[in-house]
Amino acid sequence: MKQDIAVISLDPLAGQFYAGQVRELFGQRVSVDAYSVQDGSVGHISRRYALYMITTDAFDTVGDLHQYVPIDGEMMEIQVTFLWSVIRQLQALPPGRRALFVNLSQKMCREAVVHLNQLGVNQLLMDLYHPGAPRPDMSKYDYVITPREGRYVPEGAREIIDIGQRVCTSSTMIEAALRLGYEDLLESEAFRRYQEGVATNTYSFDRVFSRGLRLESQFDMLMEILDEGLVGVNEHGQVFACNRKMEELTGIPRSEALGQPAGQVYPFIPFDACLREERPQPACVVGVGEVNMNVAVTPVLRGGNCIGAFATVQRFSDAENRQNELRTQLHHKGYRAKYTFADVRGDSPALRRCITMLNKMSQTQLPILLIGETGTGKELFAHSIHRASPRSSSPFVAINCAAMPENLLESELFGYEEGAFTGARRGGKPGLFEFAHKGTLFLDEVEGMSAALQCKLLRVLQEQEIMRVGGNRIIPVDVRIVAATNEDLEERVEAGSFRRDLYYRLNTLPVLIPPLRERGEDLLLLIEQFRKENGAEFTLSPEVKQLLLTHQWRGNIRELRNVVEYFSYVGSPVIGPEDLPPTFHYLPVSGEGAAVSHAAPATGFPYLKEYPSRDQDFVLQYLYQAGENGGGAGRESLLKAAREAGLTCSQQEIRRILLSLSQQGLARVGRGRGGTCLTPNGRLWAQRLAK
Structure with missing residues (x-):
């Protein structure tokens, strides 16, 4: 709301000038009227003003003042000074010259000259002149100096220097702003320029004021950037500071809180105990309405005395979430994908086709299942998928599911709450799903998960939410799953060790990494x-x-x-x-030339000593017959056929025989329905044994 100001001076021109300065500096916030004692306009003050600004020469006594200004009115004195540009102009005059200073009265002449001397203009020999004074000999003076009072300069002056009307001091304008409640104007560009332009010899005051203003401004900025509510009270427990976050948390406007007893406004904050005991009050959780708040109070001590206290207030859930975010950022320093598809070396058609497919799949949000033998670089491809995906700027988290016990893997993946189990970290710990939020989670050797964990993983894939071990709070997560296996998951599904529903969730985009x-x-x-x-x-x-x-x-x-x-x-x-290394056992790929020399020794068929030869012959013949029918054979079908033929084979025996055939280059052990099939050299041996 606009406030009214009355400027009262002796001279009407000076009054109009000062009023114009106030009007220019305060802008639309004020309405300024000028009154003069000389022209009698001061007698026409007909209404009450928010502030009366009065020059030092306007009234001779306090009694004269109160004829026109209410005794309880807000009054202040106008102090005047010169501009720095005027001081520099006068200081540039040659020293030792004589000057006549002309002003409205003897008092005003004396005040102005003394003020000029204080500001450093003391190289001139100055005399004073005002209306009514004896006429001086103008031939003695090199200069006549006057503050816009040229009308009173005697004739015969050699050079007249008009230094302009004196201006209000910066301290006058600051006091006016403070009295009207316009503290924010003190930080404006207009006030800064004004303070720099007017001359002052109050160096210490200006430095202290500027420092205090700067610190207050920094304090206000600090309060507003805090992500928690902040309340400050003085030694009497009255609120003197409150930030916007506190308004948001409590719904209490600052205007209603400032200046009020904190115990009435914020009864849930223990300010009284803090001021009384003069020591910090430990952080505690208090209920404010239906919301739990985390509150901490710290006293402000100076010179051994408590001069106030500050309280920080934050929603308990916000504090917890912020801690999780910071912890996640800390952990994310190591959760970055290192490789791209450019790091994959090779130009074979099988590899190129694999990379082309994965590049396309990486753009989706669907799970990818990497299938491949050990050592084929599945993790390198998982890194590359993440780097090529829209999630590349988010975390990439990898874990080997077969490398940890079930309970440890569960807490690593889903996190845990404080007290969830013996040895749990104080405050709990977020899991890898939380760390991978908005990014990618790579589950290597996913077949190593227990049935219980498979069930929890399935829920994450379906609902995109987790619950920490020992917790009761649902945490939404946005994670893209890339899984890897070196086993036949379909075979595990048939055997009952891997959930069928999870298999079809992970198997959305399966890719075979070529050996x-x-x-x-x-x-x-x-x-x-x-x-x-x-x-x-x-x-x-x-x-x-x-x-x-x-x-x-x-x-x-x-x-x-x-x-x-x-x-x-x-x-x-x-x-x-x-x-070649001594541990390098040459195991050839299919091909008769290589196989005959290395896998078909002249001494005969390479039987395993620990198992009956008839069992091994049966396996070879069964695989041969399967090949004749256009396919291979799995371990389960081999075991079933052997038992139907009256052989007492075990599953371990079948596995060992197939492994031996593979090592000798006679068979290729496959996964899934294709099963194991004979190499050309293996078929040759089967034909020999059949004769």
Whole structure:
């Protein structure tokens, strides 16, 4: 609301000037009227003003003042000064020259000259002149200096310097703003420019005021950026500070809280105890309506005395969520995907097709199931999927489900509340699902999950929400699942060790990562890459190249890296067959040429000593017959057929026989319905044994 100001002066021109200054600085917030004693307009003050600003020369006595101004009116004195530009102009005059200072009265002349001397204009010899004074000899003066009172300058002046009307001091304007309740104007650009433009010799006051204003401004800014409610009280328990967040939390406007006893406005905050005991009150949870608030109070001590206190107030749920966010940010420093599809080395058609499919799938939000043998780089592909997805800027979290006991894996995935179990961390701990919010969670060896955990994972996939171990609060999460397995999940489903509904949830976008033996010349590219990484210098002989290209590589990339590491320390510039690692057992891929020389020794069929030869013959013949019918055979069908044939085979025996055939290059052990089938060399042996 606009407030009215009366400016009262002796001279009407001076009064109009001061009123104009106030009007310009305060703008639309005020209405300013000017009154003068000389022209008698002061006698026409007919209404009450919010502030009366009065010059020092307007009235001779207090009695004269109260003839026109109410005794209980808000009054202040107008102090005047010069602009710094005027001071610099006068200081530039040559020293020792004589000057005549002309003003309205002797008192005003004396005040102005003394003020100029205080501000550093003291190199001139000044005399005073005012209306009614004896006429001076103007030939003695080099300059006449006057503050807009040229009408009183005697004739014969050599040079007249009009220094303009004196202006209100910055302290006058500051006091007016404070009396009217316009403290915010003190931080405005207009006030700053005004304070810098007017001359003052109150250096200490200006420094202290500016420092106090700056600190108050910083305090206000600090209060408003806090993400919690803040209330300050003085030593009497009256509220003097309150931020907007406190208004939001309590619904109590600041205007109703400021200046009021805190015990009445905020009865749930223990200010009285804090002021009485002069020590911090520990944080506690209090109920405010239907909301739990976290409240802490700290006293303000100065010189051994308590001069007030501050309280911080926050919703308990907000504090908990904020802690979780900070903890998540801390953990996310390590939850970043490291690799992209560009880090996948190889140009084989099988690999290119796999990367093309995954690139397309990464753009969706659907679960991806990576299927592949151990060592094929499933985790590298999981990193790449995340980096190529719209979630790339969010966390990537990986965990091996087969590497942890069931209870530990559950707490890692879903988190736990304080006291959920013995040894639980104080305050609880968020799980990997929370850490992966908005990002990707990679579940390696997902087949290692227990049935109970599979059930919980299924709920997360269906409902996109979790509950911590020992908790009772539903936490929504937005997580994209990438799972990996090196086993046949469908076979596990048939065996009852993996939930069928979870399998079909994870199997939305299945991708087979090709094994190294199916990637052809990629093997040589990888060998060269690993060699450079190790800083080794060697080449492969043609014999070794052929051996490596036709090897089964059951450990895939991991096994290949180990072999290259070994080559790096052999010391031979050309690696021959004799330089192969002693643990390198050549297991050829299908192909009669290689298989006959390595898997078909002249001594006869490679029987396992611990099992009857007839059992092994049966397995070979059964696989041969399955191949003749256009397919392979699984372990379960082999076991069932053997028992129907009157053989006492166990499941372990069947597994060992198939493994032996695979190691000898006679069979390829497959997964799923395709099962195991004979290589050409295995078919050759089956035909021999049948004769």
